[in-house]
Amino acid sequence: MNSLTLDTRALFQQTRQNEDEIRDTHDQKSWYLRTAPRGSRLHATVNWPQRVIGELSDRESNPEGPRTKVVAKSRGRARGWLSAFRFGSRDAVDISVFSKLPNPDIEAFDHFVVSVVQEASKSGIEEWNKIFAYTDFDALPVYISILTLAATEDKSNQLPARRVFVERCRKTLRSMGMADELFDLVQKDTKSAPRREQFLKTAHMVACLEEQTATKGYVKAAIAFEKLGDIRSALACVYRNMRYRLRDGQAKELDEDVRTFDIDDAGIDTMLAVLTATAPLKSSLPSRKAFYRGVRRTLKKRGQLEYGLLDGLK
Amino acid sequence: MDRIHRQADKSADELRHVAVVIREVGDPSDDQRHLGITYRVNESGPIQFLHLGWHCQLAQQDHLSSKYSWVDPQVPEARLRQLAAICEDIAHANIVEQIPYSFGSPVNAFDERTKRFLLGPTTTGLTCASFVLAVFERAQLRLARYMGWAAPDSNDIRWQQSVLDALRRTPGVSAEHINAVEREVGNSVRYRPEQVAGAAAIRKRRPVKYQYAKSLGNDVVRLLRGEQPVAEFQLSRWDRLLDRLGLA
Numbered sequence: 001m002n003s004l005t006l007d008t009r010a011l012f013q014q015t016r017q018n019e020d021e022i023r024d025t026h027d028q029k030s031w032y033l034r035t036a037p038r039g040s041r042l043h044a045t046v047n048w049p050q051r052v053i054g055e056l057s058d059r060e061s062n063p064e065g066p067r068t069k070v071v072a073k074s075r076g077r078a079r080g081w082l083s084a085f086r087f088g089s090r091d092a093v094d095i096s097v098f099s100k101l102p103n104p105d106i107e108a109f110d111h112f113v114v115s116v117v118q119e120a121s122k123s124g125i126e127e128w129n130k131i132f133a134y135t136d137f138d139a140l141p142v143y144i145s146i147l148t149l150a151a152t153e154d155k156s157n158q159l160p161a162r163r164v165f166v167e168r169c170r171k172t173l174r175s176m177g178m179a180d181e182l183f184d185l186v187q188k189d190t191k192s193a194p195r196r197e198q199f200l201k202t203a204h205m206v207a208c209l210e211e212q213t214a215t216k217g218y219v220k221a222a223i224a225f226e227k228l229g230d231i232r233s234a235l236a237c238v239y240r241n242m243r244y245r246l247r248d249g250q251a252k253e254l255d256e257d258v259r260t261f262d263i264d265d266a267g268i269d270t271m272l273a274v275l276t277a278t279a280p281l282k283s284s285l286p287s288r289k290a291f292y293r294g295v296r297r298t299l300k301k302r303g304q305l306e307y308g309l310l311d312g313l314k
Numbered sequence: 315m316d317r318i319h320r321q322a323d324k325s326a327d328e329l330r331h332v333a334v335v336i337r338e339v340g341d342p343s344d345d346q347r348h349l350g351i352t353y354r355v356n357e358s359g360p361i362q363f364l365h366l367g368w369h370c371q372l373a374q375q376d377h378l379s380s381k382y383s384w385v386d387p388q389v390p391e392a393r394l395r396q397l398a399a400i401c402e403d404i405a406h407a408n409i410v411e412q413i414p415y416s417f418g419s420p421v422n423a424f425d426e427r428t429k430r431f432l433l434g435p436t437t438t439g440l441t442c443a444s445f446v447l448a449v450f451e452r453a454q455l456r457l458a459r460y461m462g463w464a465a466p467d468s469n470d471i472r473w474q475q476s477v478l479d480a481l482r483r484t485p486g487v488s489a490e491h492i493n494a495v496e497r498e499v500g501n502s503v504r505y506r507p508e509q510v511a512g513a514a515a516i517r518k519r520r521p522v523k524y525q526y527a528k529s530l531g532n533d534v535v536r537l538l539r540g541e542q543p544v545a546e547f548q549l550s551r552w553d554r555l556l557d558r559l560g561l562a
Contacts, residue, residue: 177359231395232356232359232402235355235395235396235399236399239399239400240403243426243428243429246426246427269392269395279454304392308390308393309390309392309393311455313454
């Protein structure tokens with residue numbers, strides 16, 4: 001169905017009809033339709049109208065203006081998501097918590113998760129269930145979904161909709177070609193770090209691949225990907241983020257990335273990726289010479305320096 | 315030549331992250347081959363076939379015809395993984411905007427910042443073979459020594475003219491591009507697919523000089539036709555000495 005061909009009235013009629021059909025089934029959303037009075041329901045019962053309603057209301061409020069508020073625009077996606085749902089009938093969440101997300105790092109994530117938890121606690125556990133059941137997470141960056149899991153970790157037993165959501169996150173990561181281990185990291189490492197911290201780390205690693213700007217700490221994320229055995233993501237992480245650095249004229253920051261690279265912790269693939277990505281710019285990266293020497297020395301020490309390995313990378 | 319395999323003898327699925335693939339096009343008397351790259355970053359992942367088919371037809375496919383033979387490049391495995399990741403990046407950046415077909419240089423063909431093909435006064439477009447050279451170049455693995463590459467002979471000029479005629483018949487090709495290709499006919503060197511495939515198969519004295527690329531290319535063509543190479547490939551005495559001394 002092409003949803004955009006429906007007018008607002010027809011859309012709501014269609015939505016009501018869908019509600020009636022779903023209510024008496026065992027669909028994962030039927031519990032909400034059975035318990036919530038019609039007047040207090042969210043403005044959507046299935047995911048697709050939620051997006052259409054947002055777009056239609058944008059058009060109604062600004063019929064001549066450019067239609068740039070759709071969730072697909074990368075820099076505005078996270079903010080768009082937060083303003084798209086409301087915690088009950090109260091005020092919308094303060095969207096300033098998203099201000100750092102276009103250039104995220106773990107501290108920004110931590111701040112975001114704490115802020116969202118504080119807001120959600122005012123409305124109660126029911127709101128989290130609504131969010132899990134009705135927010136169109138497919139239209140969001142995956143790392144936002146993982147952050148949502150981090151925010152709800154301590155309430156996991158009270159949120160039936162969350163269990164399904166965890167599986168959806170896992171499937172999404174798999175469809176992106178990322179190693180399953182990335183998600184299992186959260187389950188395996190619970191002894192050494194709280195699950196919430198692990199979710200933050202996972203979200204950061206995914207953000208390093210998803211964001212369209214260089215993400216703080218991307219080199220560490222690449223090293224972590226390599227340790228998990230996901231070489232494809234490790235290399236993509238280095239090449240993409242270094243490309244964004246160059247695109248945005250951040251040669252100084254790029255040199256800092258090279259200077260602070262932890263050679264002893266890194267594997268051969270991440271090291272070679274940094275050398276390959278920076279080779280055409282060696283004259284403008286003063287730290288690269290020492291980095292090359294360090295890589296050579298480390299590979300020799302590890303017995304990995306085979307003939308021709310560093311050809312063209314000096 | 316032990317690094318060149320026909321798929322009937324050894325499946326392309328056994329590649330080490332990257333292989334240069336080549337096949338005969340049309341009748342053997344046409345003396346025409348097509349070249350591309352097959353790659354996968356993760357050993358267990360599916361293989362991807364990346365090639366410049368024609369004007370603005372850069373394609374990434376998840377299957378490879380059995381008619382292709384493949385060359386296992388003589389490059390350390392860790393470097394091949396980098397090359398595979400770069401293939402993925404280049405495919406990602408260029409599938410939409412596409413690469414024109416012309417006889418431009420493979421050097422600096424891709425923008426460092428965006429990985430997009432750089433269209434400009436010196437890079438008008440690529441052929442299937444120069445596209446492969448450009449991708450290797452981007453991974454700092456130069457296959458061919460461009461200086462001293464032979465000027466186009468009468469066969470090459472005839473081929474370049476036939477490409478120009480075909481571009482004229484292709485709908486949607488701009489007049490500017492036709493003019494640019496016209497200027498290149500007879501003036502641009504030709505990197506033949508079999509020569510590039512041959513250059514990928516050896517490690518010694520790479521980037522490979524034209525004389526070696528030509529000799530290796532002839533061997534590749536014989537192998538594609540099911541014939542045996544005339545003699546085992548050998549470097550000149552001088553190059554063997556330089557190689558032993560580790561000098562360029």
